[in-house]
Amino acid sequence: MIADAEKTFPDECCGFFFGREDDKRRMIKKVLVVHNSKEGDKRRRFEIAPRDYLKAETFAEENDLTLLGVYHSHPNTPAIPSETDRISAQPYFSYLIISVFDGAFSHARSWQLNEELKFDEEKLNSELFINQTK
Amino acid sequence: MATVIIPTPLRKFTNNTARLNIRAGSISDAVSELTINFPDLKKHLLDEQGKIRSFVNIFVGDDDIRNLQAENTPLQDNTVVSIVPAIAGGSI
Numbered sequence: 001m002i003a004d005a006e007k008t009f010p011d012e013c014c015g016f017f018f019g020r021e022d023d024k025r026r027m028i029k030k031v032l033v034v035h036n037s038k039e040g041d042k043r044r045r046f047e048i049a050p051r052d053y054l055k056a057e058t059f060a061e062e063n064d065l066t067l068l069g070v071y072h073s074h075p076n077t078p079a080i081p082s083e084t085d086r087i088s089a090q091p092y093f094s095y096l097i098i099s100v101f102d103g104a105f106s107h108a109r110s111w112q113l114n115e116e117l118k119f120d121e122e123k124l125n126s127e128l129f130i131n132q133t134k
Numbered sequence: 135m136a137t138v139i140i141p142t143p144l145r146k147f148t149n150n151t152a153r154l155n156i157r158a159g160s161i162s163d164a165v166s167e168l169t170i171n172f173p174d175l176k177k178h179l180l181d182e183q184g185k186i187r188s189f190v191n192i193f194v195g196d197d198d199i200r201n202l203q204a205e206n207t208p209l210q211d212n213t214v215v216s217i218v219p220a221i222a223g224g225s226i
Contacts, residue, residue, distance in 0.1 A: 012224065038222070045224035050191045050198065053218050057141060061152075067142040074225040085223035088189055090143035091178070095223075 002105045002130065004033050005073035005098040011042035014072040016056040017096070018065040026068050026094060026122075028132070032056055045084070046072045069094030069110075076101055079109040081119045089113045094122060105130075136209040138164060139216045147174040161192060162205040164215060179217070191218040 004013045014036050019029040034056075038047040048070070060067040070093055074080075079097035081089070089095060091113050099106040108129060111119040135155040140148050148154065149172075158164035165186065169176040181187050185205075192199045193216040199207045209215065 014221075038224075044226045046222060048221040050193065050218040050220070053141075053221055054193065054216060057139070057216075060142070070221055072223060077225040082224060082226055084226065088220060088222045090141075090219050090221070092143040092146055 001031055001071050001098060005100045006103060006105055009100050009103045010075045012036055012046040012073050014046040014048055016070055017068055018060050019068050029065055043075055071096040073098045073100050079107055081111050086119055136213040136215055141217050141219050144178055148172050158209055160209060161199055161207045189220040193218055
């Protein structure tokens with residue numbers, strides 16, 4: 001995910017991640033990099049084509065994993081969800097945002113929509129995340 | 135009966151069921167049936183006018199219903215219907 005975010009800079013990257021969860025935590029096992037299908041300027045927007053979403057659900061089923069969430073990058077902005085992110089966010093999913101400044105990874109934060117359709121931050125094991133996804 | 139595939143984020147509203155068999159003649163009927171059986175799905179599938187939300191895509195087989203007959207797209211036995219949430223966002 002971090003490599004994708006740096007490579008795609010100054011555009012936003014996006015993709016899915018899969019894994020397992022219990023009551024306390026979610027463990028990422030696989031990542032699927034997806035083409036940012038947003039037409040026009042991709043530096044401030046991302047979009048995932050419906051057919052890529054269907055592929056992600058199929059991938060989860062075939063690999064006996066759970067589709068845990070979506071990642072995308074924020075080029076030259078902090079990893080805080082925007083109103084654009086919130087409006088189109090789905091329940092249940094973790095929304096992992098990777099901040100990239102001047103092409104280099106800065107930090108990552110993860111968010112989940114609550115019952116009031118606002119984002120709550122999830123605790124992210126940054127060390128593990130960086131080691132496994134760089 | 136048609137089979138409706140529920141996307142992962144909405145399964146918490148269908149008792150964690152991924153596939154539902156529904157007897158319905160059209161997409162519109164299938165969505166009504168779903169929201170009657172699982173009322174919490176309603177706000178995620180329909181807007182305030184009762185229309186399918188713009189953030190929700192529905193596929194019949196490999197085809198987006200917007201390229202078929204939209205909500206009036208007929209369903210037959212063994213038709214597979216996929217509900218596909220729009221995934222988008224951005225930093226501003």
